[in-house]
Amino acid sequence: MIRINLPKLDTVENIKLHISALITGAKEAIKPGTITIEYPRERRKLPDNFRGYILFQPENCISCFRCSFICPANAITMELAKNNRYYPSIDYAKCIFCHFCVDSCPGNALKPTKIHDVVYKDMEEMTVKAEEMVKEPKIVREDEFTVEYVFEDDIEMVKVKGRDYLVPEIRPFEKIREYSSCKDPKSCLACRICVNSCPSEAIEVKEEEGKRTLRIDKDKCTGCGICVKECPVQILELVRE
Template sequence: MRKVVAPDYTVFEHVKRHVEAVKTAIREAIIPESVTCSYPKERRKMPASFRGYLIFDPDRCISCFGCAFICPANAIRMKEAEDGRYYPTIDYGKCIFCHFCLDSCPEGALKPTKIHDVAYRDLDRMLTLTEEMIEPPEIIREDKRYVEYVIDGRDLHLRRVDGEDELLVDLPPPSKVERIASCIDPESCTGCRICEEVCEHGVIRSSVEEDGVRMVIDSERCTGCGLCVKECSMRVLRLVRR
């Protein structure tokens, strides 16, 4: 095995390398080309679609449980409120910030932010209740300017701009597709009434007739949350366009 031998530089080569190092230091001091920012004095400007902490608007929520169903990390649980409806809670100790919940929300009740640097004293405090999701967490800001990454040809530069990047974004609500629950195969319905029990809005009613139990859906009041469709064991319920 050969040993690694230190190169034997001449005096001229030593001087040349030191001069190059000094030139690099002077250039970086005058026109920095580094791709880092001096956080927290500087903050990187994030796009409006940045996947940060979520804000919740209870007035838009239809209690469809869609965010809880789709969460791959099992970080969202639905909590019963005083008005009898169910609203989401998020455990940020489990959340992977995929924003599947935001994409699946049909009414835009969940909104994104650029907030990503929240500190907690312990894991228990990372469980964010519904009431705590309505307003953003308290942020103590030290940044006086933000940094943008600019690609010029094949070179990557930083652009430093005086001011604060807005952490709360106001994205337009998603385009809404009106959908309602409908029974596509009434003859296969077993009359188990699970759909009636899970319906948070009371739009499904059952009536006993001579040939069995008949389920009736009030299409005018149906919000299209899809809870009944998910729980139907016979798969006879579907969400259809209104």
């Protein structure tokens, strides 16, 4: 059996080690070196373009179906509202928060938020209708500090007393007025598909002297482009004012 003798520390060195440990503990007590956010008592400051929960502004919607067409996860469904217009509903069980719908909306009807922690009771509740998207969901907030990471020589966490507003005011892009126009009236079949598909009732087919003529009311047309997509002979186009 080999006996191992414990090393004998010098008294001065031993005192230095204890003082160093006490200084380290005091520094952590005054200014902790942790970079962990104590959620939900603290909340990280997110950029205004953060891709979170989506709000809906029906007064800007032109029922163009573009958001549902572009959605890569098939999470958006257009549903008929009481005013006979089609508005989007979002299935958050499918949504991947790419915000292609927000970026492609020609009327600025879809608005991004920083809300990312919505809880649902079941899968059916995760399909949010247009009327539910008009107002932000009710949020119970416990945070009193907003935390921001600063990346310079090292990562530093800055805490600020106060709450970060989760629905930022984003300046809308300039709208470009467009309307539908027939570029080759002689090729029109007068099939009325465009008439039946127009959500704003801006298109009509009139019969005069045995001939059917397609007419588009520029004032009613919202430039949604549905008629352009549906035309079987592709003679309709969107024209900018």
